[in-house]
Amino acid sequence: MTVEELTEYxxxxxxxxxxxxxxxxxxxxxxxxxxxxxxxxxxxxxTAFGGSLSALAILSAWALLFIKMKEHKLQAQLVIQKSSFDFTEPIEDDFTASCLAPNEADWNKFLTTLNKRGKARIQLDSSIVTAHNEGGNHSGSYVAILQPQSDESS
Known part of the structure; x- marks a missing residue:
């Protein structure tokens, strides 16, 4: 999935x-x-509305999890269970929300639990930045619930 396809989705x-x-x-x-x-x-x-900053930070982590699930050919319902956002500075420019993938140990534990129980939780962190400053940091607990694989051959 390309970034354009993910944006469209x-x-x-x-x-x-x-x-x-x-x-x-x-x-x-x-x-x-x-x-x-x-x-x-x-x-x-x-300045940027705090709700917008929070929403984009949540979305960046959700989108990262969504695309990682696609890469592993897993269909899952993804929801945020818990979220916190620390606002650090006002945002006066266009902004970017970025999320880093979890470390390998946390990711493998997540996948193992998901495949074993059909449901798993993972902590993802993201941040909001501009060319000039950092606007805040988000931490969220995301839940994945496996969905039945669709039979695309029929």
Whole structure:
């Protein structure tokens, strides 16, 4: 799945992302980045609305997990169970949410649990940055529930 296909998918299936101007701009197997323009995310102080920052940070981790599941040919319902966001500085420019893949041990534990129990949880962290500063950090607990594989041969 390309970054363009992932952007199209999230904008179609999570409509608020299109309103936020979310666009997946980078994925290399270890890091995923989603860019958003400031304009549709402005608050009354002419800085980025905190809800937009939080939403994009949550989305970057969700999208990373989504694409990793596709790479492993696993179909799963993905949901965020718990989320926290620490706002560090106001954002006055277009911004990027980025998420790094979990370390190998955590990822392998997640996959083992998912395959054994049909459900697993993993902690993912992301951050919001601009060319000039960092706006905040997100930590979320994401749950995957395996779904039956569709039979594409019929």
């Amino acid at each position: 999230i904008n179609e299936h999570i409509p608020v992302t299109a309103h936020l101007g979310a666009k997946v701009t980078f994925y290399d197997g270890e890091k995923l980045e989603i860019h958003a323009p400031l304009e549709p995310n402005l608050n009354h102080r002419n």
